[in-house]
Amino acid sequence: MFKNNSKENIFLSSAKELKKVQALSVCAMFAALSLILNQVASITIGPYIKIGFSGIPNQLADYLFGPVTGGLFAGILDVVKYFMKPDGPFFFGFTFNAILASLIYGCFYYKKKLTLKRVLLAKFVVFLVVNVILSTLWLDMLYGKGFLALLPMRALKNVIMWPIDSFIFFSITKVIEQTGVFRPLKRTA
Known part of the structure; x- marks a missing residue:
């Protein structure tokens, strides 16, 4: 999964990105886009299911x-999104989920050829660990609805969204790559 047979290389290389003005500028642009999408492009179905597009800029980062x-x-960004559009009590578990999902996506995508298979696998891991298991646990802790009572509905939602989200992210990223917008960013990586 990692290039150069070293887990440390991918994390050190990613940490060095924080020193680059270009990377920080692009992250700021992605943050603005994510905040806009969070405000206008999400569908909430009951208190436990939210379908949104604000995660796409996160995955691009x-x-x-x-x-x-x-x-x-x-x-x-998770904390900023919460303060801009709170949809329940603040709970650090969801911020942890955002961080963990990004760590997983970064390990699958960073400095690697993006393929639909790679995106499907990354999304599956995130959906299973972060969305189904951890988010269900956090919802149980917050609302006391019972982990096993929430699990089937959340698992079904994620099984349905898994190929859809994967295809949307893969397609958008490939289209953006074809425009050449990412070339200068990848050259400096």
């Missing part, structure tokens, strides 16, 4: 700048 930069970006 993970793809371009790796797990460390992406995780930091996701953690800060």
Whole structure:
């Protein structure tokens, strides 16, 4: 999964991205886009299911700048999104989920050829660990609805959204790559 047979390389390289003005500028642009999408492009179905597109800029940051930069970006952005549009009590578990998801995506995408298979696998890991298991646990802790009572509905939602989200992210990223917008960013990585 990692290039150069070393886990440390991917994390060190990603941490070095934080020193680059270009990376920080692009992350700021992605943050603005994510905040806009969070305000206008999400569908809430009951108190437990939310379908949104604000995660796409987060994943683009993970793809371009790796797990460390992406995780930091996701953690800060999660808190900012909450204060801009709170949809329940603040709970650090969801911020942890955002950071963990970015770490996972960054490990799968950073400095690697993006394929649909890679995106499907990364999304599956995130959906299973972060969305189904951890988010269900946090919802149980917050609302006391019972982990096993929430699990089937959340698992079904994620099984349905898994190929859809994967295809949307893969397609958008490939289209953007074809325009050449990412070339200068990848050259400096």
